[in-house]
Amino acid sequence: MPMHTFTVNGETVTVDADDDVRLLWVIRDLLGLTGPKYGCGINVCKACTSHLNGKAFNPCAVRVGDVAESDEVTTIEGLADTDGTPEGELHPMQEAWLERDVAQCGYCQPGQIMAAVAKVKQVRAEGRSVTEADLDEIRNVCRCGTYTRIREAVKLGAARM
Amino acid sequence: MRPGPHTVLERRVTTQSDLTDTSPAGASRRGFLGYVLGGSTLVAAADLGLGRAPAAHAAVPSPPQVAELYDLEDLQTDAARPTANLITITVDDEGRATFALPRSENGQGITTSTAMLIAEELDIDVEDVVVELAPARPELVFNQLTGGSNTTVSTYTPVRVAAAIAKGALLRAAAVQLRTTVDLLESKAGVIRAPGGASATYGELARAAASETTQRVEVDLKPASEFTTIGTPRNRVDARDIVTGAKKFVTDLDVPDALPTMVCRPPTLNGTPRALRNRAEVLAMPGVTDVAQIATGIAVRAETFGQCIEAIRAMDVEWNGGPVDGEDDESVLAGLRRAALPMAVPKVPVLAKTVDLEFEFMFRSSAALEPYAAIADVRDGRAEVWAGLKAPIVAQKKIAEAILLPTTAITVNVVTGGGSFGHKLFPDHAVEAARASKAMGKPVKLMWHRADEPRQGRVHPLCTSRVRATHLAGQVLSFEQRHTSVETDFSHGLGDMLSATAAELPPGVGNLSVAEGIFALTQELPYDFGVVTQLLTEADRRFNTGSMRNIYSPDVRVANELVVDVLAAALRKDPLDFRLQFLKDERTRAVLERAAEVAGWGKAMPPGTAMGLAVHKEYKGSTACVVELDCRPETVGRTVRDAVTGPRVTKAVFAVDAGLVVNPRGLEAQMIGGFADGLALTLTSSLHLRDGHFLEASWDNYFYTRQWNVPPDFRVEIVDAGVDQPGGAGEAGVAASAAAVACAYARATGSVPKRFPINHDDPISFEVKSFVPPVPAAPTNGRDLTY
Numbered sequence: 001m002p003m004h005t006f007t008v009n010g011e012t013v014t015v016d017a018d019d020d021v022r023l024l025w026v027i028r029d030l031l032g033l034t035g036p037k038y039g040c041g042i043n044v045c046k047a048c049t050s051h052l053n054g055k056a057f058n059p060c061a062v063r064v065g066d067v068a069e070s071d072e073v074t075t076i077e078g079l080a081d082t083d084g085t086p087e088g089e090l091h092p093m094q095e096a097w098l099e100r101d102v103a104q105c106g107y108c109q110p111g112q113i114m115a116a117v118a119k120v121k122q123v124r125a126e127g128r129s130v131t132e133a134d135l136d137e138i139r140n141v142c143r144c145g146t147y148t149r150i151r152e153a154v155k156l157g158a159a160r161m
Numbered sequence: 162m163r164p165g166p167h168t169v170l171e172r173r174v175t176t177q178s179d180l181t182d183t184s185p186a187g188a189s190r191r192g193f194l195g196y197v198l199g200g201s202t203l204v205a206a207a208d209l210g211l212g213r214a215p216a217a218h219a220a221v222p223s224p225p226q227v228a229e230l231y232d233l234e235d236l237q238t239d240a241a242r243p244t245a246n247l248i249t250i251t252v253d254d255e256g257r258a259t260f261a262l263p264r265s266e267n268g269q270g271i272t273t274s275t276a277m278l279i280a281e282e283l284d285i286d287v288e289d290v291v292v293e294l295a296p297a298r299p300e301l302v303f304n305q306l307t308g309g310s311n312t313t314v315s316t317y318t319p320v321r322v323a324a325a326i327a328k329g330a331l332l333r334a335a336a337v338q339l340r341t342t343v344d345l346l347e348s349k350a351g352v353i354r355a356p357g358g359a360s361a362t363y364g365e366l367a368r369a370a371a372s373e374t375t376q377r378v379e380v381d382l383k384p385a386s387e388f389t390t391i392g393t394p395r396n397r398v399d400a401r402d403i404v405t406g407a408k409k410f411v412t413d414l415d416v417p418d419a420l421p422t423m424v425c426r427p428p429t430l431n432g433t434p435r436a437l438r439n440r441a442e443v444l445a446m447p448g449v450t451d452v453a454q455i456a457t458g459i460a461v462r463a464e465t466f467g468q469c470i471e472a473i474r475a476m477d478v479e480w481n482g483g484p485v486d487g488e489d490d491e492s493v494l495a496g497l498r499r500a501a502l503p504m505a506v507p508k509v510p511v512l513a514k515t516v517d518l519e520f521e522f523m524f525r526s527s528a529a530l531e532p533y534a535a536i537a538d539v540r541d542g543r544a545e546v547w548a549g550l551k552a553p554i555v556a557q558k559k560i561a562e563a564i565l566l567p568t569t570a571i572t573v574n575v576v577t578g579g580g581s582f583g584h585k586l587f588p589d590h591a592v593e594a595a596r597a598s599k600a601m602g603k604p605v606k607l608m609w610h611r612a613d614e615p616r617q618g619r620v621h622p623l624c625t626s627r628v629r630a631t632h633l634a635g636q637v638l639s640f641e642q643r644h645t646s647v648e649t650d651f652s653h654g655l656g657d658m659l660s661a662t663a664a665e666l667p668p669g670v671g672n673l674s675v676a677e678g679i680f681a682l683t684q685e686l687p688y689d690f691g692v693v694t695q696l697l698t699e700a701d702r703r704f705n706t707g708s709m710r711n712i713y714s715p716d717v718r719v720a721n722e723l724v725v726d727v728l729a730a731a732l733r734k735d736p737l738d739f740r741l742q743f744l745k746d747e748r749t750r751a752v753l754e755r756a757a758e759v760a761g762w763g764k765a766m767p768p769g770t771a772m773g774l775a776v777h778k779e780y781k782g783s784t785a786c787v788v789e790l791d792c793r794p795e796t797v798g799r800t801v802r803d804a805v806t807g808p809r810v811t812k813a814v815f816a817v818d819a820g821l822v823v824n825p826r827g828l829e830a831q832m833i834g835g836f837a838d839g840l841a842l843t844l845t846s847s848l849h850l851r852d853g854h855f856l857e858a859s860w861d862n863y864f865y866t867r868q869w870n871v872p873p874d875f876r877v878e879i880v881d882a883g884v885d886q887p888g889g890a891g892e893a894g895v896a897a898s899a900a901a902v903a904c905a906y907a908r909a910t911g912s913v914p915k916r917f918p919i920n921h922d923d924p925i926s927f928e929v930k931s932f933v934p935p936v937p938a939a940p941t942n943g944r945d946l947t948y
Contacts, residue, residue, distance in 0.1 A: 034413035041937075106579070
């Protein structure tokens with residue numbers, strides 16, 4: 001089987017997998033990083049949302065054969081080591097999630113947080129701050145329905161990023 | 162440390178009136194018995210059946226409605242009483258208290274609230290309490306079922322008793338060590354101090370407080386006036402693990418050799434496999450290790466779940482049909498209409514006017530975001546299973562039947578679930594994993610594909626609800642409801658509980674069918690509407706159903722509250738004034754008044770928008786919801802890719818009286834989630850049965866509430882009725898929310914909706930995914946969709 005080398009959470013990894021295996025399963029089943037969750041496998045529920053070179057993406061919809069050696073993947077496990085977060089501290093968005101006690105079952109929350117960070121950066125790159133309309137665009141499903149607190153936490157985290 | 166099966170605990174007081182000792186100071190005291198178990202560290206124990214006086218309903222005059230005097234909470238709590246089995250709290254030499262909760266955490270926050278109860282009684286920080294989930298304990302009989310919003314109702318007292326016994330033992334050990342007497346000691350934050358300033362920590366005392374032999378001790382519980390933890394807002398104990406990705410769900414567990422396993426399922430509901438025609442081809446696919454035919458389909462085990470999906474898509478399977486082949490929503494509805502009970506025709510004056518409306522509630526999926534998943538290792542005459550299970554004892558029994566092993570050879574571990582909503586009451590996933598593991602002779606980590614969940618998973622039954630009410634001269638004379646439903650499966654334990662408790666149930670209930678009994682124990686019309694009858698009939702057993710969050714209540718209350726608004730209009734009354742005039746009890750009145758006041762009920766609304774309100778009474782508490790709904794074309798017609806938009810609730814206020822509140826932040830969270838459920842039930846979420854199968858196969862087909870449906874302005878109000886016992890929270894938010902949104906829709910559009918959700922008959926807005934193969938292809942364009 002082909003070998004694939006890329007960066008995950010700052011570390012270079014090499015895995016032995018068919019080109020066709022989606023990156024979500026490489027991350028979860030082969031590398032053992034279980035923060036990104038499976039909720040649909042067809043890029044709808046967004047529970048696996050992670051970052052690819054700093055942008056939100058869904059590894060359930062990317063073949064490992066399409067990942068290049070220069071690609072940097074960040075999962076929820078590596079988020080606190082990005083955006084200049086001081087050593088040993090959580091990312092401001094994670095802190096906002098704690099402050100608002102957002103999670104219920106918690107299954108969707110790694111994806112929600114990764115989506116929120118990317119959404120804030122996207123909006124900021126457009127020279128704006130987060131609006132209700134921006135929050136309406138977040139597609140991540142939360143079947144516990146804690147959407148209200150997600151909205152509050154995204155705004156709180158954005159103010160601190 | 163496990164107590165023996167014959168350990169018997171008794172409660173010092175035996176009747177309701179004995180519970181209160183009216184001491185001169187007016188404080189109430191409650192004495193309870195428990196144990197310090199023999200062992201090398203401190204283990205305190207209490208009977209899980211503590212905390213409820215013998216049923217009081219016998220002394221009460223014949224009630225107009227059963228649930229008013231004896232409800233599902235009482236049934237569950239009573240069913241637990243005869244099981245004299247212990248729960249234990251262990252204090253270790255670092256001062257931490259550990260407790261194995263015989264319930265299932267799926268996001269409802271019971272590990273947090275239970276930690277708070279222990280921290281309160283032990284005088285330690287919540288952070289120093291570790292609450293784990295107990296594996297299946299068959300000796301608990303009925304007392305290991307998580308459902309009916311009953312966890313805190315039934316465990317509030319026994320958990321505190323065990324903690325109080327632990328503290329008592331620590332105090333006695335401290336008195337010896339610090340050379341003083343117990344009554345002079347003060348405990349705070351895990352440290353016990355003597356008058357002279359000498360002190361000892363719980364960790365230092367844990368061994369000294371242990372008893373060589375099991376000792377029976379009596380304790381008083383801390384009075385509510387001294388609570389410093391109970392009633393304060395606390396964050397979830399697992400919040401940090403969640404936001405860092407460290408929290409483990411079933412598929413995150415690393416059980417050696419338990420490789421990913423999935424099942425190729427039939428194209429029609431509950432079809433069965435006849436044969437896999439290309440077994441060799443599938444076995445030769447990348448990563449695939451095993452293929453086996455099991456009762457529900459063809460199971461495949463592979464190095465990754467992705468390779469399982471590819472294998473399923475490649476399978477050429479010959480299927481047997483299912484029991485509803487060829488059927489659709491309308492044919493099932495026609496069967497329900499034939500089964501509906503007639504109205505009782507109450508004797509009312511000839512001049513009385515009648516309101517007669519029939520409502521339909523379509524199939525809905527109770528699937529959580531975490532799909533059904535279980536790990537099973539069935540080898541050498543033994544089985545070990547790991548799964549999210551709300552009724553692990555029933556799971557153990559059903560696994561035993563499926564793989565022909567005695568229950569004593571099966572260990573069932575309960576794992577924190579990624580949501581339940583009633584779904585995990587059933588062990589479908591655990592049984593299927595056990596079958597697959599047995600067939601393959603290897604451990605498996607079995608997971609359902611998302612598409613499997615709405616198509617073959619548990620659903621809330623399709624049902625109709627006809628309401629006929631009569632009124633005359635400003636009074637409502639009668640209110641009759643005939644609820645007719647596809648059968649709800651209660652084989653998860655509530656059914657057995659009802660049968661076993663039959664002799665203690667109020668007159669009439671013991672003779673009903675299980676479902677009719679549950680209906681009678683949960684449904685209560687909170688208004689004085691003269692002759693009230695609410696009856697359930699079930700008619701169709703062919704579907705995979707379950708008690709979706711709040712069981713019957715959302716549908717029943719939507720029908721009720723819409724009719725209440727019709728009656729109010731007929732009597733030319735404002736919906737709020739009308740309800741306040743007819744509401745029976747003060748607690749429901751109080752939440753309605755609070756919600757209406759905070760929401761500004763009665764303010765002018767633009768055409769096409771309206772406010773709506775509704776109340777509900779269940780789980781030893783009351784709820785009220787007031788919403789503002791925007792049904793204007795520009796809102797209804799707004800577009801979001803692959804989404805249902807439709808009317809939008811722009812503001813909502815939800816008031817809840819849940820009795821004594823352990824964790825207000827957790828209670829608020831449950832109301833937020835319950836509202837999201839009620840919103841979806843009324844406006845957006847349903848399954849469409851066509852030609853023997855459900856069309857939906859994705860979260861972009863089955864439209865549970867998403868961010869674009871959420872009210873931007875949402876507020877929860879907690880109303881304190883001064884009650885000293887907790888009520889239920891997990892399901893309490895749904896019914897009033899669903900009903901308030903329905904009432905607002907009727908007022909905004911000027912027509913009463915009859916079928917729910919209101920978008921069910923819109924043209925199917927998605928491309929229906931294939932039934933053969935039963936799972937969709939994984940996309941490859943993820944790199945093009947980054948942001």
